Amino acid sequence: MNRTDDISNLFSRFGASSDSYHEFESQFDYKEKQETLELEKTVVTLEALPEPDVVAAPVAEAVPEVIVETAPAPVVEPVEERVEAVKVEPQAAVEPVPLELSASAPVVEPLVVPEVASVLASPATPEIPTVVAAPESLAAPVVPEEQLLHVAAATAPAKLRNLLAEVIQARQVEAQVLSDDALRHVATKARPAKCKAHIVVLVSLKGGVGKTTLSAGLASSLRMGGGRTLAIDLDPQNALQFHLGVEQSVSGIGSANMAGQNWNDRLQHGFDGSLLLPYGVLSDDECHSLTREMAEDRHWLARHLDSMDLGEHDVVIIDTPTGSTQYLEQALDVADEVIVVTTADAASFITLDQIDRVLGASDVRPAYSHCNYVVNQFDGSREFSRDMLQVLKRRLGEQLMAVVSLDNTLGEALAYGRNPLAMAETSVACQDVLLLGEQLKARFETSRAQGIEAQ
């Protein structure tokens, strides 16, 4: 059994080994006083409010009027009057609340009106609508302004994409011809020599496990001395570029207008000096032609990489789409390191057998390649997650390479277009990713050393 350091610290004081110590994981049956705890909680939350008397607001009917009056025009006087009027007897309002809500404590949270004091101070600020968002009965009338903004933001790129799609469609036939030509050019079906660069492929049969996030993290952190690190996005979602901070729409591997070009010319610069080959925004036809290319040439990706003249200090990170696809096949064909990304939950677990089959099939990947697993989005605070992790540890054994904690920093970084690793100091997940990068690097170093020895 694993021992915490306090026992070994103590035992080393008198020169004994902590091996003889027994730890007992005791489970106690405590009779938690659930109800009273909840009640206490509710009351405390209410008391903790900046202005207890204003809490009464959601209860009173007057509230919607406050909004109606203040929202359109910044009138100072009426608001103050209204809120004044709303000030019901504090006790009367506060006391019944815990009783009503004792069954479902979370409901209290929305009641915690953000800073009603600030409403008084600057009555016409956009914060006012949020005041109304509180009681459920009143939820309908107002959509918070921020949400509106979000909706607008979401629709804008969609339109843009449609427009782009039209333009691309117009060019499509021409592109088709060009790409067919290119394909014929490289029609020699023999497999090119092994790429000198170290190629890491991230795969998963289940979506949403964070392949792309991890790819981006590795691309911006994993760097061999003197070499480049390329991230290649083989996922039609084309998300990797955003993870690496390439915001503008750029053409990628599948874009018809680039067909026949060397991939070196299409590299984009991402965070931390990483280089990125995006998938690109493809029309259906472009997509078809790409998959056809792959179907026809088993070593399509290997050939492209071969043409890039990568050095032995270069690292290629390949992000693949979810599931068993042609993209995956192509990627596995060149892989040095296959990293199966999984999460500590049942849904991921049941795909493990399948991925074993895929990876275990003959000729699917080079014989020299290694296959490892990374548990991503691990939420250590949940007992279930911890148990799942134990299950995974048992099942995967040595192959479990790393566990990356769940950390919303990463998601937020994507939303704001920030480099997640810029906050590595404070983010546990980032630390985990950096660690994973270090592990891979160490493997590369040794494999390179072995390679030299072998020669």
Add this chain to the structure above:
Amino acid sequence: MINTTPESEAAAEPTRIQRLAQAFSDRFDQWPDMARRTLIISTMLICSVLAVFIIIAPFELYAQCIFALGCFTVAMILRKIPGRLTVLIMIGLSLTASLRYMYWRLTATLGFESWVDMAFGYGLVLAEIYALVVLVFGYLQTAWPLRRQPVLLKGPPSEWPVVDVFIPSYNEALDIVKLTIFAAQAIDWPKDKLRVHVLDDGRREDFRDFCEQIGVNYITRDNNRHAKAGNLNEALKVTSGEFVAFFDADHVPTRSFLQVSIGWFLKDPKLAMLQTPHFFFSPDPFEKNLNTFRSVPNEGELFYGLVQDGNDLWNATFFCGSCAVLRREPLLEVGGVAVETVTEDAHTALKLNRAGYNTAYLAIPQAAGLATESLSRHISQRIRWARGMAQIFRTDNPLVGRGLHMGQRLCYLNAMLHFFYGLPRLVFLTAPLAYLFFDAQIFHATGLMISAYALPHIFHASLTNSSIQGRFRHSFWNEVYETVLAWYIMGPVLMALVNPKFGGFNVTDKGGIIDQTFFDWKLARPYIILLALNVAGMIFGFVRLAQGDESAVTTLLINLVWTIYNLIITSAAVAVASETRQVRSEPRVAAELPALLTLDDGRVIRGVTQDFSQKGMGLRLPEGVNVPQGTRVQLSLFRNDQPSVFPAVIAFSRGSLLGVQFEHLTLHQQSDLIRLTFSRADTWASTWGHGQVDTPLTALRAVTRIGWRGVCALFKATTMEVSSHLHRRRVAPSTLENVMDK
């Protein structure tokens, strides 16, 4: 005689001398019994004769000076060399100087001429004899600390014995006792063999509820006879485990407690009691008021660091009521916990030793508790101990009765004699005044002769004690501690000597807060009087010196130096009476543990804890991270890489330092939290005996500085008192507790 040999001592590579000595002792062991005994006795005889000659050899002034100087130089050189042998030689030198002094004192200085001289003179001699006896016994007790190492359990847990854990409580708050109960439950021991019992003499409903909720046994009785001892005995009747571990309600055991302490019982079937140190994670009133927490060893540290370890050599370890394990059978055989005296614990150990059982001491803190909060409570606790010891001295004197060998008798005797220091201490603090005020010739000798004999005695004793005790007691602090308590202890001890039945039992209630700084006038009264007397004496002395009485200059100077020393000690005692406001009611324990902070918005921040208390935690986050005050967070702590998560709110935030306060923890969470903090095995042990080692001059400087602070505090308090009297606004608040509990 010696029940164990230290095993770790031999671990290091033996030097040549050690090998020679070992070879000699091996050969010696093979001798026939008679020859061995004869050799030992004859050696002892020769040594004694030699010692007698050295002690009684009369020297005139210069010879004595040269002899003393020679001895002192040797001692000064020796103290730089670590090791047990040098300590033994230093003890020899110190005994030579002290016994020579005492012999000379008794034979050459007692020619008193008047009744006044005789009264003061014999008083001082008696006090000196007492001090010498305690010194000699002290050497005997502490010359060779056993330094017992734990015996670890070898067999599988299924073969481990059943242990009852007793947590007696009378009036402590549930909040404090909770900590102990949870920690007792979390001790790493097979669950079916660990039975936690809360013995509630207060018969409180909240205790009953709590125990029921977390599933520990709750025991009450229908009377409170014999206080704590009675409480324990009642519980012994309704429990059955082979071993009983005792924890006071505010002593929190670590999870390793039993696995570290039970081993010796399995190894030594005659072992009846094993005591571990009482360690305190909050400052006692001395430490609090003098601001010496963790920088100067406290009063108890000498006892647990050295005295108990020394007792252990003689198989005379005392039971101290808490943080100890007893074997049930012998305990029942001696009639359970002793009820005849108010220090039931030491008396129980004495009975066990008398019955032929062994007691042991393991100097590894495996539990920690709260120190008494206020000076008055501290004093009343010590009064109880002193009274109890005096009671045992009277009713069950260790010098007589069967079952003990000489070493045990002397160890117990010294423990009791120690508490008789009240009167002698007061004598020493006032003795020079007899000469300065009344011109009493308490010393019938010239000043130079006194210096030549007394100074070696004093210097050797200080130096040797500083070498022996350096890690656990700093020089001169003993005098400060004793001076504070002397007046209060004197009465009860003398009364208990006259009639042991006098007086009741009082519980030391802990966990209170002193919410404002105040000067404890009532408690300080004796020291203030002493201080005033000594100041007057000093002025008197200087005046007489200025008048230029040629013949008495050396005597005057000796008495003046003595008075000034007394002034320093008394003013330090006055400083203790200036109660400092306690900022936090929750004492904090320093500990650096990894922690994760999960914010409401899902960010996870890695941090390191700085300290913990029962309800909160201090954290250091990486540079540049700022979490505003009032943020709700989830704090994760780890055990075997398994996190436990605790909801908390940020109570303060300054730069990368955070204070979090836990909120609404469920019972499970409270239990987990204690497991991860107070229950940790190494927290207390790592600060044990690692304080600054004593150097007498530094210690004297520190005591002087504190004395000066005491004088200032007294001055300030007087001014405030006077001004408030002038304004006649209000009478002084009644913040005083009745110290002389009846």
